[in-house]
Amino acid sequence: MASVTTNGQDRDPVSLFETHRRQMIRDRMVVNITLGVAFLGFLLWSLWISRFTPDRLATGLPRIFEYFGSVMPTLQWDVLFDGRNEAGRFPPGSIGYWYNDFWKYMRLIWETILMALTATILGTGLAVALSFIAARNCAPFPWAGVLARRFLEFCRGVPEILFALVLVFAVGIGPLAGVLAITIHATGALGKLFSEVNENASMRPVDGIKAVGGSWFEQMRYGVLPQVLPNFTSYALWRFEINVRASAVVGFVGAGGIGAELSHTISFYSDDRVTAVLLLVVLTVTAIDLLSERARHSLIGKESLK
Amino acid sequence: MLEFKGLTKQFNSTVAVKPATFTIPDGQMVGIIGRSGAGKSTLLRMINRLNEPSGGQMLFQGRDITALKGRELRQWRNECAMVFQQFNLVGRLNVLTNVMSGRLFHHGFASSMMGIFTAKERAFAIRALDRLGMAHVALQQTDTLSGGQMQRVAIARALVQEPRIMLADEPIASLDPLNAKVVMDALRAINREDGLTVICNLHTLDTARQYCDRIIGMQDGVIVFDGTPKDLTDRAAREIYGAEAEEAFSEAMTSTALRPQPVAQPEARVVN
Numbered sequence: 001m002a003s004v005t006t007n008g009q010d011r012d013p014v015s016l017f018e019t020h021r022r023q024m025i026r027d028r029m030v031v032n033i034t035l036g037v038a039f040l041g042f043l044l045w046s047l048w049i050s051r052f053t054p055d056r057l058a059t060g061l062p063r064i065f066e067y068f069g070s071v072m073p074t075l076q077w078d079v080l081f082d083g084r085n086e087a088g089r090f091p092p093g094s095i096g097y098w099y100n101d102f103w104k105y106m107r108l109i110w111e112t113i114l115m116a117l118t119a120t121i122l123g124t125g126l127a128v129a130l131s132f133i134a135a136r137n138c139a140p141f142p143w144a145g146v147l148a149r150r151f152l153e154f155c156r157g158v159p160e161i162l163f164a165l166v167l168v169f170a171v172g173i174g175p176l177a178g179v180l181a182i183t184i185h186a187t188g189a190l191g192k193l194f195s196e197v198n199e200n201a202s203m204r205p206v207d208g209i210k211a212v213g214g215s216w217f218e219q220m221r222y223g224v225l226p227q228v229l230p231n232f233t234s235y236a237l238w239r240f241e242i243n244v245r246a247s248a249v250v251g252f253v254g255a256g257g258i259g260a261e262l263s264h265t266i267s268f269y270s271d272d273r274v275t276a277v278l279l280l281v282v283l284t285v286t287a288i289d290l291l292s293e294r295a296r297h298s299l300i301g302k303e304s305l306k
Numbered sequence: 307m308l309e310f311k312g313l314t315k316q317f318n319s320t321v322a323v324k325p326a327t328f329t330i331p332d333g334q335m336v337g338i339i340g341r342s343g344a345g346k347s348t349l350l351r352m353i354n355r356l357n358e359p360s361g362g363q364m365l366f367q368g369r370d371i372t373a374l375k376g377r378e379l380r381q382w383r384n385e386c387a388m389v390f391q392q393f394n395l396v397g398r399l400n401v402l403t404n405v406m407s408g409r410l411f412h413h414g415f416a417s418s419m420m421g422i423f424t425a426k427e428r429a430f431a432i433r434a435l436d437r438l439g440m441a442h443v444a445l446q447q448t449d450t451l452s453g454g455q456m457q458r459v460a461i462a463r464a465l466v467q468e469p470r471i472m473l474a475d476e477p478i479a480s481l482d483p484l485n486a487k488v489v490m491d492a493l494r495a496i497n498r499e500d501g502l503t504v505i506c507n508l509h510t511l512d513t514a515r516q517y518c519d520r521i522i523g524m525q526d527g528v529i530v531f532d533g534t535p536k537d538l539t540d541r542a543a544r545e546i547y548g549a550e551a552e553e554a555f556s557e558a559m560t561s562t563a564l565r566p567q568p569v570a571q572p573e574a575r576v577v578n
Contacts, residue, residue, distance in 0.1 A: 208394030208460075211354055212467055213384030213411035218418050222407050226398040 073098040073272035098272055105261065105280050111175060112257035113284070116243035119179050123186030123243075124236045130187070131194030132220045138198050138206075140216045149195070155188025160246045164255040175256030182246050186239050193235050194228070201227045234299050237292045244288050248281050307331055308353070308471065308503065313362035313372075315348050322348040324527045325362055330520075332470075335497040335504045337518035339511060341547050345527040346507040350475050353505065354383050366471075384411035387464030389493075391476035393456040397449030401440065401459050404448050405431040408466035427466075434462040438492055454485025461492055472496060474506040478513065490517050511543055 046052075076093030083096065090096035099105075130148050132138045139145030163181035171177050206223035214222065251259020258281055265273040312325040323345040330336055338346045351357040353364065355374070364371040366382075374382050387408070395404045406423045409430070417423075423431075435441045438458040443451065448459065457477060464472055474493060478486035494517050497504040508514045514521050515535040523531030523538070523546035531542055 204390070204392050204394040205396040207356060208390065208396070208463075209407060209410065211356060211383055211388040211390075211394070212408050212463065213380040213382075214407070214418075215380060217415065218407075218410050218413075221419055221421075222396055222399070222410070226396050229398075 067270075068275075071270060071272060071274040073275060099276055101273070101276075105258065105277055108258040108261050109280055109284050112247045112251075112259075113244060113288070115175050115179050115247040115257050116182065116240060119182035119186055119247065120236060120240040120243050122179070122183045123190055123239065124232070126183070126187040127190035127194050128232065130191045131198055132224065134191060134195040135198035137201075137203060138220060138224060148191075152188045152191040152195075155184050156192060157188070158185070160185045160250055161253060164250040165253045168254045173254040173256075178247055178250040178255030178257055181250055181255060182243050185246070186243055189242075190235060190239055194232055197228045197231045197235075198224055230299055234296045237296050237299075241285075241289050241292050245285055248285070307365075307367060309363075309365040311363040311365070313349075313352060313359050313364055315345070315352055315357060316360040321527055323352070326529055328522070328529065328532060330503060330505065332503055333497070333501045335494065335517065335519045336506065336522060337514035337520070338505065338507045338522045338524060339509070339514050339543075339546060340524035342509070344524040346524055347475055348527075349524070350388075350473050350505065350507050353471075353473055354386050354388055355379060356388075380411055384467050385469055386471035386473055387467045387469035388473040388475065389457070389460050389464055389477045391479045393453070393460045393480075395448050395456055395460055395463070397447070399448060400445050401435065401448050401451070402428065402431055402444040404459055405435055405444075405462045405466055408463040411467070431462070431466055434465040435459070437465070438462050452485075454481050454488060457481060457485070457489050458492065461489070461496075465496070469502065471503045471505065474504065476507050476509060479509055486513070493517070511538075511547075514538075 074093060075095070075098065079091045079094045082091050082094045084090055090100060130152060133140065133144050134148035134152055136145060139148070160181050163184050164177055167177035167180050171180070201224050203223075205227070206219050209219045209223040247257045248259050248262070251257040251261070252263045254260060258277065262274070262277045262281065265271075265277055308330040310326050310328050312327055313323065314321065314325045315323040326349065338349065340346050348357055352359045353371075355371070359372055362372070366386075371382055396407070399407075403421070403423075406427050409423070409427050410418055432441055432444060435444055438461055440455060440458050440462060443455065443459075448456065451459065457480075472493065477493065478489050481489060490513060493504055493506065496502050506514075506518065508518075515538065518535060521531065521533065521535055521538050522529055523542070525546055525548065531538065531546055
């Protein structure tokens with residue numbers, strides 16, 4: 001055999017490879033430089049639009065602390081844990097004075113959590129149903145899949161606060177508007193996640209159920225659902241954390257929960273009541289995040305043992 | 307009687323099964339052999355319409371199977387059970403539920419969505435499992451079983467369908483020789499005792515020769531052999547397998563190490 005090269009040009013394979021490699025590096029560099037210039041351009045544009053300049057930052061930042069300074073409670077150690085006096089009032093400087101409306105806040109926080117819970121349950125139910133239609137491998141008809149995916153996109157594309165604003169007009173001020181708004185958004189977000197989980201499910205059990213004469217519903221219920229249920233549960237819990245935060249916000253437009261109280265204290269008093277509410281919200285959200293994270297990890301842990 | 311009249315399947319530009327015309331009488335055990343890609347699976351999956359035929363007709367007791375739709379199609383799938391190479395069980399459900407899923411066709415929407423099965427169905431499923439020697443794992447999660455156990459569970463699921471035909475798509479290709487023998491013995495027992503038609507795709511020649519009444523050989527989507535095991539000479543087999551002949555023969559040799567028992571005395575665990 002005269003030559004082992006197969007490129008038909010009788011060239012040394014090493015030099016041929018090196019030429020290709022240099023060409024590739026050059027091409028990649030052109031792409032990288034173009035993208036880099038474009039990125040820099042957009043960054044400067046956005047800085048200019050938002051007038052993000054060092055002097056504005058320097059004058060603005062201290063004001064944030066100024067504001068927080070004005071809403072900080074004035075606590076005095078000697079009366080900190082004092083109860084009500086003869087007149088039935090807490091002495092100024094005590095925790096009781098700062099948290100005079102504690103039980104009102106707690107009732108509203110409880111309402112916020114229940115709103116999130118209801119919205120999570122409703123949203124999960126709708127998302128499960130839609131996820132089977134939206135998943136490319138499960139859709140009963142292709143057009144139904146397209147329709148379901150577009151619908152879910154709309155649901156998660158519009159922010160909760162906008163849905164809440166519209167729904168407050170429709171069903172009136174109160175938690176119902178908030179629950180509905182969060183449900184719609186959660187349906188869109190969970191439906192997308194669930195349908196992606198469905199797309200990764202093995203189709204073999206589905207074939208098995210199809211072969212026994214099972215309908216589409218039975219194929220989903222027995223072939224897909226058992227495979228994806230642990231993932232669904234984990235995502236639903238995670239969504240509950242997000243929904244608690246969301247339901248604290250929708251109150252700003254009158255859709256129930258602690259948000260209304262927070263907005264009220266900010267716009268009417270801007271005193272230590274703001275920090276009182278804010279602290280409770282942060283504590284609640286953190287506690288729920290920690291609890292749900294525990295639950296999710298124990299779920300995943302159980303899965304990985306199998 | 308299952309009649310094929312020019313049944314064909316085309317995937318885009320390639321013809322997987324060229325027009326096939328033949329008849330399978332009731333109660334026959336048929337083995338379909340051929341190299342991989344010969345169209346065996348496609349032909350079998352067209353029978354229960356998991357693959358849609360591109361042309362031709364299929365008749366069962368004179369009824370046109372190729373024209374069935376909706377509930378009638380599901381009824382037909384319920385009548386001809388299928389066993390798969392990868393078992394196609396639901397791994398996260400327990401064995402009993404998997405077997406009872408063979409009754410789903412007879413369920414209404416609500417009871418099947420809620421997973422409600424009657425005591426009668428449970429009893430039926432347990433009997434089917436017991437027949438295959440698997441009743442003791444009925445409440446175990448299915449994906450903890452071995453391959454051979456799963457295939458027996460899959461056969462039990464097929465049995466509770468009370469089918470008239472049993473289709474088996476490479477039922478032993480993923481099993482070791484011992485389990486392969488157990489599964490083939492079970493299929494043969496079902497064929498002999500219940501009088502079910504069994505149509506089985508096999509890649510090992512020897513198994514087809516030992517278990518089947520009739521062997522159909524396929525090559526590139528065409529039926530090139532149709533006869534009794536006696537008619538299938540080594541020369542004929544070599545023609546069916548072409549370039550893969552040596553492989554098919556050597557695989558056949560490994561499974562001859564375990565001879566099936568005579569038909570008159572089937573293994574105890576596959577008897578009622």
